[in-house]
Amino acid sequence: MLAWLDPETALKRGRTPAAEDVAARVAAILAAVRAEGDEALVRLTEELDGAHLTASALEIPGDELEAAWKGLAPDVKRDLELASSRIEAYHRAQLTGAPAPVVSGGLSLSERIEPLARVGFYVPGGTAPLVSTVLMSLVPAVVAGVAERILVTPPDAKGRVNAALMGACHLAGATRVFRVGGAQAVAALAFGTAHVPAVEKVVGPGNRFVTEAKRQVYGHVDIDGLMGPSEVLIVAAGAVDPQWIAWDLLAQAEHDPLASAVLVTWDPALARRVEPELERLLADLPRREVARASLSVRGAVVVVDGPEAAAAFVDAWAPEHAQVMVGDPGLARRVIRGIHRAGALFVGERVAEAVGDYVAGPSHVLPTGGSARFASGLGVETFRRRMHVIEARPGPDPELLAGAAHLAVLEGLWGHAGSLRARGVA
Secondary structure, eight states: OOEEEOHHHHHHTOOOOOOHHHHHHHHHHHHHHHHHTHHHHHHHIIIIIOOOOOGGGSBOOHHHHHHHHHHSOHHHHHHHHHHHHHHHHHHHHGGGSSOOOEEETTEEEEOOOOOOSEEEEEOOOTTSOOHHHHHHHHHHHHHHTOSEEEEEOOOOTTSOOOHHHHHHHHHHTOSEEEOOOHHHHHHHHHHOOSSSOOOSEEEOOOOHHHHHHHHHHBTTBEESOOOOSOEEEEEEOSSOOHHHHHHHHHHHHTTOTTOEEEEEESOHHHHHHHHHHHHHHHTTOTTHHHHHHHHHHHOEEEEOSSHHHHHHHHHHHOOSEEEEEOSOHHHHHHHHHTOOOOSEEEESTTOOHHHHHHTSSSOSOOOOTTGGGTOOOSSGGGOOOOOEEEEESSOOOHHHHHHHHHHHHHHTOHHHHHHHHTTTOO
16 A cells, blocks of 8 residues: 655655636636635536525624524633643743743643734635634744634535534634635735635645635735645554554544555564555545545655654655654654654654644644755744754653543544544544
8 A cells, every 4th residue: 555665755755736617616716716806706606516695794893703602512612722721831931931841731832923913814614614723823923922813714515614623713713714615715815805804824734726826916915835635654662552542543644545654663673564554454445435535645755774864854845744763762763863854743652633732832833845954834933943852751641642642532533533543542
């Protein structure tokens, strides 16, 4: 299933550029919204999302957000509050500079700007309601002191937005929320319409249309970066449970058929034990078709000469996420000493990358496509180069793992939940 590649071949796979047809279509959408404002938003929302709305119905009223929050199940609210509080605590420490390493919940977390007046936040819809992205984007902006926080997210065909996502908007402090997505939403944030205010900066991940729209509006407004398909490089060797590695690869692969899930090792025998685990776990994974497509196209095993070569490969790729799972602490240190370019670095086999997606604290909005060579993940300095390091000390508390797993199930991302539960969640 996974291609076995040497480092040079793996690096030559390259990045997926914006297709010319996407660029042209996005340009047309931007021009329409700029010229027609809300009329274009209404027309494009119906055309692209299947939802018929009036201009005045684009914005979700604050009392509806509050009602959505109050209507959530107590355990869902508990898990969202757990994640939100940890994200806030981590980012508040950044206000006084790089925080000293802090051990919290079994994890070691480590790493005067004037705030922007108004920032736009894009939160994807699609097949997974990314409530975690609401928290990971908005909470740091609140901490940084951004006065107006305008969030956009695509509705479903009936014009609805997921209740948990709306509740998370209320909890995390969105000033205003609009049910509009795609390139048209980026255009509205950049240029403004009668209902949607223009912002100074647009942040957040999205599909290739959203990414291309951000590229085209940059210069008119600032952007946080061009976030492409998600990616993880797992450096693994020695006495590591191959099932854990398989879950972590699947957790990344289930995002998107273009997501990259790569195993880097100087231990081919371990890689051979991972492949049957992938097949076994895929059989029951609800998003198995997405994950299988990703692994078939973008998955790989990269065999290197040793720990230093593994670190060099990670630095050359500059991935969104890098995991180091080598069992021996001495070997782990040899690897992590050589890694300088990654969006986030996860050290220790007990730290699933998915814990960073939900409750570790640092924002999961991270540079992709090799841009970790020069860019950092979202934080107070976004609204001010960092690399999050989330290390097992000795590993996440059961409460954290359980909360993360519950949020993963809420989003329908069973690979994430499996990756977390494999660490010991009942």
